Amino acid sequence: MSQSPANKPVNIKVDRTAGLLAIDWGDGHRSEFDAVSLRLLCPCAFCQGEAGRPGWLDTNPTLTSIQTQLVDARLVGSYALAPTWADGHDTGYYTFEMLRESCRCSECAAKRQPS
Ligand SMILES: [Zn+2]
Numbered sequence: 001m002s003q004s005p006a007n008k009p010v011n012i013k014v015d016r017t018a019g020l021l022a023i024d025w026g027d028g029h030r031s032e033f034d035a036v037s038l039r040l041l042c043p044c045a046f047c048q049g050e051a052g053r054p055g056w057l058d059t060n061p062t063l064t065s066i067q068t069q070l071v072d073a074r075l076v077g078s079y080a081l082a083p084t085w086a087d088g089h090d091t092g093y094y095t096f097e098m099l100r101e102s103c104r105c106s107e108c109a110a111k112r113q114p115s
């Protein structure tokens with residue numbers, strides 16, 4: 001699987017104080033995720049469910065400040081990032097492709113609008 005520069009991070013910054021994850025991509029674009037949005041994207045089986053079964057996030061849980069406190073983020077191979085949350089949850093592997101697709105800036109949001 002070849003990675004396009006747009007899905008390849010050149011710099012990843014976790015700002016624990018502000019609760020922000022910032023990624024600079026190979027094509028010069030920058031994505032910023034606030035901790036709450038990032039937590040809601042968690043792709044793990046527990047949060048999103050699997051095999052047709054709903055996950056924890058499907059129950060519209062009220063997230064506590066502990067659950068949305070970003071502690072750290074580690075690289076998984078060269079394809080994903082796994083954030084660690086203050087409640088100990090760290091099983092969500094966010095692929096770079098998915099993170100780029102979920103970029104919250106207005107430019108990317110506009111691109112996702114059906115034309
Ligand atoms: Zn999860």
Ligand SMILES: [Zn+2]
Nearest residue numbers: 103104105108
């Ligand atoms: Zn963007």
